[in-house]
Amino acid sequence: MTSLLKSLLATIIICLTAMMPSLAQELPKILVFSKTADFRHDNIEVGAEAIQKLGRENRFDVEHSEDAHLFTKERLAQYQVILFLSTTGNIFSDDQKSAFQDYIQNGGGFVGIHAASDTEHHWPWYERLIGGYFMSHPEVQLADIHVHNHEHPATVHLPKIWKRKDEWYDFEKLNPDVKLLMTLDENSYQGGKMGNFHPISWFHEYDGGRVFYTALGHTKEAFQEEDFLKHILGGIRYALGLEKD
Template identity: 65%
Template sequence: MKHLFLIALLFVCTTLHGIAQELPQVLVFSKTKGFRHDSIEKGAEAIQKLGREHGFSVYHTEDAGVFTDDQLQKYKAIVFLSTTGDILNPEQQAAFERFIQAGNGFVGIHAASDTEYDWPWYGKMVGGYFASHPEVQTADIHVHDHSHLATQHLPEIWKHKDEWYDFKDLNPAVNLLMTIDEKSYKGGKMGDYHPVSWHHTYDGGRAFYTALGHTKETYDDADFLQHIAGGITYALGKPANK
């Protein structure tokens, strides 16, 4: 009887291991060389929970040494979670470029746009660079595309509290998902056209970016978490809409 139990246990463990191996793997990277957001740790935990709920496995690190061809080949998407500054050396940058060119995906959250200002390839992929921001406050987000997995659950106007980035060097080739209404808050500097989330195919892969995600409280917001889950699912290669 004990022998049969051990065989059954081995079968279950082997099966679970096989299922885990089949899940697409996502690398969450949160290295900072500039301002460090105190929401990073909570954000990483939230993405790990999203992985369990949506069928992908998550590895979180701040070690740039993972950016080699050999190590990146296990992943299908990379999330830059409020990274800041110059975080990859030229060899690591080249490995990341080859990762995207191989058909994989990228997700940038909040300060991912405050990263690698001297790497033009990255700037075009993320879709724009951070320029400035006012204080954290509630504002009206206008959803322009409800067909995408990251926005299909949201209302036409989504009231949300966050830190609202102004951008420079926006890539005109991205597909707009959401803009923010500067009349609904104080301190915006972009005028009538102020995008805060977008996606596009880029250099053989897929990229999604959202400016949201500054505060710890954001990672308790079900709508924001679904927004992130949709972006990751898109980056993993699922169709942008159902």
């Protein structure tokens, strides 16, 4: 092998080696955040593992943490989406709230699952972001979900009426600016308190960011259901800006 060829091969190897970290960094990165200050769901670890598996199968990186110290402007900048997995209670300091707000205002994506709506009840900005606050729920039972939007990536795969078992949240302080995806039929189960209009999943653009929320996901079994996992994946893809709404 000539010295020129050796030099050329060495240059190619050096270039490829230098490119490998940057190629890995091109994958979107998601923070699954599950800190709880009130009730803690026993499916959080299972849910985080399921979302990490979705990431491996769909080319995005997933980091799971409950450390609110990640909520600084500099640290949040590494994530394209922040996902609240059944967070509860008041989980942030004022500085951490400011960092999260700045993240959304700079185009960050947000996904909320289940008890994400039972979080930071006294923060008006978060109230509008999440789209509605958890108020109450009856026992876990079967119910009919009416799917109103079959164009969104979180619902495109679902039937018009989706029958499933979950813990059905009632809400207060609903943000009228959110875009509806699904409602509950209160005639199909016992204990609903919202009447004929009972939103259960929605999305919107808010303060610079893209937001998806679903109240589904109370049980461990939910994170083994293909339709539910596709629902979550579609919400993540919307928040990432990979899909049109």
